[in-house]
Amino acid sequence: MDMTIKYIPVFTEDVEKQLGFFTDKLGLEVSGTKSVLFGQECTFIKTDNPDVFIALFKQQNNTKSAPIIISTDDCLNDYHSLKLAGVNFYNEPQYTPIGLGAEFLDPFGNRYLLIEERSYC
Amino acid sequence: MEYLKILKNNNVIYSGTRQHKFTQQSTADFSIRFVFSGNENYSIGRRNLSIYPDSFLILNKGTSFSSAVDCAQPVQSFSISFDEKFMDEFRNCRMMKDSKLLKSALGNKQEMEFSETIYPFTGDIFFNIRHLKNHLDSGVQDEALINQYLNHCLISYFKIYNEEICQKAERLNFLNRSTKIEILRRLNLAKEYLYTNYNRSISLDELADYSCLSVNHLLRTFKQAFRLTPHQFLVQLRLQRAQVLLRNTDYPVNEVVNLIGFECPSSFIRLFREHFQTTPLKYRQSA
Numbered sequence: 442m443d444m445t446i447k448y449i450p451v452f453t454e455d456v457e458k459q460l461g462f463f464t465d466k467l468g469l470e471v472s473g474t475k476s477v478l479f480g481q482e483c484t485f486i487k488t489d490n491p492d493v494f495i496a497l498f499k500q501q502n503n504t505k506s507a508p509i510i511i512s513t514d515d516c517l518n519d520y521h522s523l524k525l526a527g528v529n530f531y532n533e534p535q536y537t538p539i540g541l542g543a544e545f546l547d548p549f550g551n552r553y554l555l556i557e558e559r560s561y562c
Numbered sequence: 563m564e565y566l567k568i569l570k571n572n573n574v575i576y577s578g579t580r581q582h583k584f585t586q587q588s589t590a591d592f593s594i595r596f597v598f599s600g601n602e603n604y605s606i607g608r609r610n611l612s613i614y615p616d617s618f619l620i621l622n623k624g625t626s627f628s629s630a631v632d633c634a635q636p637v638q639s640f641s642i643s644f645d646e647k648f649m650d651e652f653r654n655c656r657m658m659k660d661s662k663l664l665k666s667a668l669g670n671k672q673e674m675e676f677s678e679t680i681y682p683f684t685g686d687i688f689f690n691i692r693h694l695k696n697h698l699d700s701g702v703q704d705e706a707l708i709n710q711y712l713n714h715c716l717i718s719y720f721k722i723y724n725e726e727i728c729q730k731a732e733r734l735n736f737l738n739r740s741t742k743i744e745i746l747r748r749l750n751l752a753k754e755y756l757y758t759n760y761n762r763s764i765s766l767d768e769l770a771d772y773s774c775l776s777v778n779h780l781l782r783t784f785k786q787a788f789r790l791t792p793h794q795f796l797v798q799l800r801l802q803r804a805q806v807l808l809r810n811t812d813y814p815v816n817e818v819v820n821l822i823g824f825e826c827p828s829s830f831i832r833l834f835r836e837h838f839q840t841t842p843l844k845y846r847q848s849a
Contacts, residue, residue, distance in 0.1 A: 515693050517690070517693065517707075517710050517711060517714060518693065518707065520710075521704075521706065521707045521710055534714070536717075536721075541686070541689075557689075559686065559689050561684070561685055
């Protein structure tokens with residue numbers, strides 16, 4: 442199993458204001474907007490580590506705690522192994538515009554999103 | 563490496579590398595057929611078609627066919643036959659979870675019968691099959707995991723079926739749904755003719771003849787369904803296959819030009835640059 446943390450999610454009520462904080466105050470650079478987390482649009486912001494991005498989401502009424510987003514090269518395989526190990530998944534792996542993802546919980550209710558990004562072009 | 567894996571639920575997976583092979587058979591179950599290198603030729607009734615690594619073929623239960631491999635380079639074939647019960651369970655389960663996708667693909671049909679034609683091997687089915695093959699090649703025996711991949715192969719096939727058949731039929735300017743389906747069936751004959759004979763000169767007359775349409779009818783409806791003329795479709799296919807040759811072989815560009823059916827290297831280079839914003843040589847160096 443090869444899982445690495447790739448995205449650090451940040452939820453905000455005002456995306457523009459939050460973006461301004463990241464770019465004007467912290468001097469970070471916007472990488473691009475993609476759809477992740479099952480359809481909820483987010484903006485990626487570059488960090489010093491080229492393999493790690495901040496993922497900025499609009500706070501929704503039903504948003505719970507921010508998930509930790511883990512990158513995998515084979516979502517179905519990891520889903521299967523983790524299920525066998527007794528990990529509690531919200532749902533079966535689902536297709537998103539950037540790849541295949543599945544969400545699970547730890548015993549204390551913290552959320553994790555396992556995502557296999559796929560290059561469709 | 564060659565293996566034939568029969569799972570406990572009677573799903574069957576074959577993988578093998580051959581230079582020469584001829585088989586004649588009927589499909590016991592719905593099956594999906596791929597090649598990972600070279601090409602495999604199929605005859606279904608009077609139709610002859612070839613699959614390459616950028617495409618796959620589906621065969622319905624009971625279809626009689628012959629397949630042949632006759633290639634200078636080894637051809638890696640990979641096929642999956644889905645047991646009828648597995649298909650039924652998939653259908654019942656998915657009808658509840660993703661009713662829109664399945665209902666548009668199947669309508670009210672009781673039998674799972676699909677258009678037996680060539681489909682593009684891209685998107686999620688490409689990733690799912692590649693993962694599955696890697697696991698099987700490395701000796702994975704866990705049938706629950708293998709069936710998980712098979713289940714997702716069907717999910718991703720339905721997505722492609724929806725895009726390639728349902729959505730393209732909807733684009734045709736006919737009122738009657740059965741007319742749309744019949745015209746698309748003929749257009750798919752034209753499409754598979756292009757996929758199979760891409761490396762030689764094809765006239766519009768022979769393409770229209772093969773697809774049982776008049777030239778005018780073919781031109782008009784092909785553009786409606788595929789949003790490209792047959793000529794544009796052929797050029798795109800040739801360029802796509804040129805990419806594969808540039809990536810995987812050392813053939814000089816002039817030879818690649820001949821192999822994909824272009825007559826003039828300079829027009830090939832110009833079109834390649836227009837489509838991919840790079841030259842063939844730069845593409846090869848970066849691949």
